[in-house]
Amino acid sequence: MFLLTLLLPCLKLDPLLLANIKINRVPQKIMSVKIQNAELGIFFNPYETKRIPIYSVKRISEKMENCLKSSENVEKCFSEEMIYIRLPRKLHLLGSIDEKIPKRRFEEKVKESDQEIGASIAREMYKLSGKKTIVGIIDTGVKWNSRWLSFKIKDDLSPLIQEGEERNISKVMHLWDQRTLRDQSIPFPKGMTYPDGFTYGFECIEPARRSEILPGYNSCISDDQSGHGTHIAGIVSMETDDESGVAPHSAIIAVPTNLYEDEVLDAVDYIFKIAEKLNLPAVINISLGGHFGPHDGTSLFETLLTQKIGEGKIIVAAAGNEGQANIHIGGTYMGDLSTIVSIRDDCEIQFWFPMDSGVELEITFKGKSAKVKKGERQILFSAEEKISLIDFTSSADVPMTYLLEYSLSERKESAVFVSLGEVGQAQIKITFPKTTYFDAWISSDPSSCFFTESGDIKPSSENTIAVPATAREIIAVGYYIITEGENKGKISPNSSIGTENNGKPNITAPGSRIYSLCSGSDEYLCSGSGSSQATPHVSGAIALALERNPNLTPTEIIKFLCQSAKTDQFTGQTPNKIWGCGKLRVPEFISLIIPKSNPFSEYKLYYSIGSETKFNNSFKTLKLSSDYPFRILGPNFQDYGWSKNHKLYLKEIPEYVDVEFLDGNSKKFNLIGEGIKIQEGLPKNCGCFISSQSNIASISYLLLISLIVKSYLSILRYRIRRKKERKKTNNNLNE
Template sequence: MKKLTFVFVFLAIFSSSSLPSKISPDLQIVKDLYSQGKVNEIKSMGVTSPTKEGNGEYIDVLAEFYDVPSADLLSKCSLIRKYPGSNNFYHLRIPISEVKNFEVSSSLKYMKLSRFSKLFLDKVREKIGIENFYNYSGIGDIQGKDVIIGIVDTGIDTSHWDFWKGSSVPRILYIWDQTTNGKYPQGFNYGREITMGDILANPLIGTDEEGHGTHVAGIAGGNGNESAGKYKGIAPSSEFVIVKTTLSTPDIIDGINYIMNKAKSLGKPCVINLSLGSDLGSHDGKDIEGKLLKDMINYYGEEGNIIVAAAGNSGDMKIHYSNTISSTSSVTATMRVETNIQNEADQIYIDSWFDFTIPGLAVEVKVTTPSGSTTGWLSFSTSSYSISTIDGKITVESVSNEYNGSGNIFIMISDSDSTQIKEGNWQISFRTTNGTTLIHSWMLTSDGIYSYFNNGDNYYTISSSFLLDDVITVGAFTTKTNIKSIYESNITISSEKFFKTYVRGYNSSSYGETTFSNLTNDNICYFSSLGPTRDGRQKPDIAAPGALVVSALSSSSYATIPFVVDEYPGKYKYIAMMGTSMAAPVVTGITALLLSIEKTLKPQDIINYLKTYSTASPYDSNGKSWDPAWGFGMLNITNLLQTLKSPTNLIWLEGNVLRFSWGINQFNIKIRTDTQDSVEVCLYNVRGALIKDLGTYQIYPGLNTIPIKIGENDVVKDNVYILKLYSKNGENREFKVVVLR
């Protein structure tokens, strides 16, 4: 019989009177494992991987300090990066042995272990009404000219001609490769910067072994050079600043900073695409990453600095569980582990959050393995608990979070000695000894393990990484279910995880059609993550085409052969992919078009613009103004073409849903114009009868805000209306709007 080792640490009660922890729970686990000499277990953790530097083990952290950290503390770090806009935020690489010294420092406010994010156009251009965009009479050059598209991803294939003007001038201005060493970018002390001059000297210098970043860049701004324009992206005259990231959170935030700084130095607006994220975290944007990103946006200014993020691909995985817990009854999340390929080291993480501001609240947790081993009910604060069983090792950390007043219970289930994580039902139970609260749990597994909550759901699964109001969050819907590929016969598959090979060495003598059976045209993609956020905010903002999307294929990547398009035999320059990773750059490209007209647009301007011109509003189909999958509707900018007859005029509302309540009876119309004009605003019912003349307003060159007031006694009930604008200069506009009181 296998000998079991039980390690117990008895802990103080985890109650709302506990002081906030100064380090994140996963960092606490790393610190404790290091003190036990278990460095290999730290390296096997999927949350981060320490790097070997000198004689010690180092980890990357995000840290906020109350004041400038001491020179003695910083002298221990091999990487020190202070973020702009604040004297208090740092990206540090520190020895694990020094975590305890940082923790006891009076200058430290909070320190969080770096986590790794995961990666989440033929039909696209047609579906969103952009096919005629570039031939529209009178538009001029509004293809993203003088706008920087920033891509933080897996790199870019600089030899792909879709990112060149002709064959002589690259459209990629800078690449920061964080994964290798070389000449550092100014202001940073790691990675390698590649300039346009470097690309001209060696077009093969930029690589993308994953292929993800190249595909994303092609959707946002590829010019279709390799396909005679057929697979042109959304903003083909834009320029690129690329960050090939390690996917760790501090490096991603460094990448955002790098792009915004480059755009500022060039005097150009920028839109940054983030087709990556994490299922772990607070899911409310009120964490150290959210605060840091908000500070950075404020530092560079909201005008002309836009961030677009993919919603995530966890919409069908049941990685979320929530329930109300109290002292009268416990609740149990049943986690089913169905597949364990038994890699060298596996982990499952369960990240649970609850409101910790309730007076006297005390929460307990219990983990039960498939064989019946149990931790018993644990009441604790910030010290570790671990137990090794025949089904795997269980480690539990609990902290109160500095930034959002929430409690955070972090559970890691991992291989124990020679024992793999056991398949079957694992039970995670919660209760309180005092008070009532709502608890949310999310799950993340290492490769080789398939697990889900039997009694879970798919709501609240929007990626936790960048959930700010000023970040545009994009879900995905389907516009294409099949392609002609270089695979040698017709094939129907239900998962993109088919097989991959190196495309340069692949030869095909015949071609077939690949059909994806899980996709339905014009429906939300089955994988698109659902909202809302944990604090109840409405995310995603919009849904854009995310399957199947044809875009640039990196020549240095391994590709899923049935998804490589066959139209250019032997060239293998384009591939179809799917994911919210593909939907986000559609919105990124559209944002670049708008910024090329008005470079001072702010994030909320772009969000409201997209909402105003969305179609197939969920309100029309199911009576709601916002939907957890679609957001505020399906992106379709066909009507935008009418706006751009005169490219100097942009007109939008605060979305296609106007909400009124007692004391709030006003909405704004935004108009960007180059000429002085007067505009009459009228409200009609859907049958064309005038409900109310809302007044005539003067507008002037630049951005104008027209406040429209609806009186308490006006007969404007919950319904669908037509809002019409009549311009003295002869340009009229109408919008379908939903009024909710």
């Protein structure tokens, strides 16, 4: 998809940003779109230079902050090239964490959702586990050192380790904690910095191996105070003694975030970049959502996310829990109509109308009134820490005229009501001069304000799917009830609902009282409810699908999910606006996917042998490392974690080691006969072996050289001998 300017625009300023600036709440950063010249291949003019919008995030400098605080016309504080300035919106968690149950009931509870979707059946039937795939989790954090979110290590030291102190390796392979905005004058903890291409947060690569493989390095300090992200990770990948998550052998990349949309965009880039470097497919789980923009896939946030997905790059998002939250009004109306909003905290409402609708809005709040039509902005009141305004300059998102795929008949105009620092009830009167369809959403935190049942226009549960699940190729997941009782099998009344025409949600999955990991003690499981909990069931299923075929596209996955979905007396005829295509069924979903594998690469594997004493026992240590993640499968010892570094404690060093690389390439390495040992403490590039096949090839090459040299020497000796013989013959003749 290309972005293309049709008209040279003037600057559009986000009303929420403007309101914050007016009461001196200057933000730390802004999202901006500016005009830039570029050569685009469009239609029949493949190299025509066009002026296109370019997105970026900018931190507010001291100079800009002073300008914003002192200028009456804040638009002058920004570059002339900018066409849109926006305050990053904060997404919200779409699930809650509730009851804890003790360890003895683990298997009983973990089985409930597994049996409902048939995950274990699919894994067994198709011999899948999620390996060869990346699962990205953008959330509140992950308890990466949970024993139930780890791969097991079995060697000669293992029997001496007490329960709860195992040397297991976390399934979290990379972690980027975005939540820390560091003063760059303060040094990072040893070995930590932000990832390449970014300038905030800190990154932990192989967090479980930092102190073991990198002596003197600190352990990864990232945690999950909320527990939401840990719960999500467990549904995908946890392993108890007898049960597991949907895709237990997938490699996890976790991004703890502050939940703002610009950070989510960065997190998606980070995860897909690592997956691309490893030549692996990735599915990203976003159990977050908001209600800003027109909810049709064309907002700035949805557009930028959509541009990042494609073959082997999938995003799954929670549909939302606002089925009963009174966050939406809409429908077809004519004449003068009103609605009432109850405001309990900072509140933003976005209205979306067809272009040139002729609509007028009038707001009455705290004894003040203001009326606007298109192109106008009015401030009801503005005090030191309070402001209320209504803006109809169509600045709720990037002007829709700049989206090439947005047809003229679909273009929309927007109005925004903002109230900061005040509470009470506001009356909103809308004048429709002709029959007009419109939508409006509470675009701030849903707990901050809501539409009441008073007034002419009542709240509607339709069209409550959260952004970014509204984007066309992002898979939207609703949730239903699986706990015993009269509601078992029914849709949750809180699950957000689409419309008859938008094809959302795409699928539903179990999401009520789902048991998974707690962020505190490993001795308990926590229950959670919401579309947040339903989403990782689908993400895990897609990880299994990508293991089977790494080149699947979002469109193909949506089609297969729909074709395989379960329908029953609760779903009725599907697809529909409540259930989407129906209930997730993993075996039927996987059955539709034709197996396909990408070609394997050859990787270098390095090793060194040492000795250590543990628990008064002497061991030989075997360190193995590679430039590509792998795991050790035996023969009599295992380290199942996906890591570039492994260390085993053994009584005797084996003759060979079975390893499997993350892309599925399995090899048997002969250490004694073919490997080149690296001395302890020396850099790994002083010697290596690639594989038994590669060593055979190397030996064959050496034998060939040796044979050539021997042949040359034989010929040379033959020529010398013949020369001597001729000389002797000549001498005899002369005599």
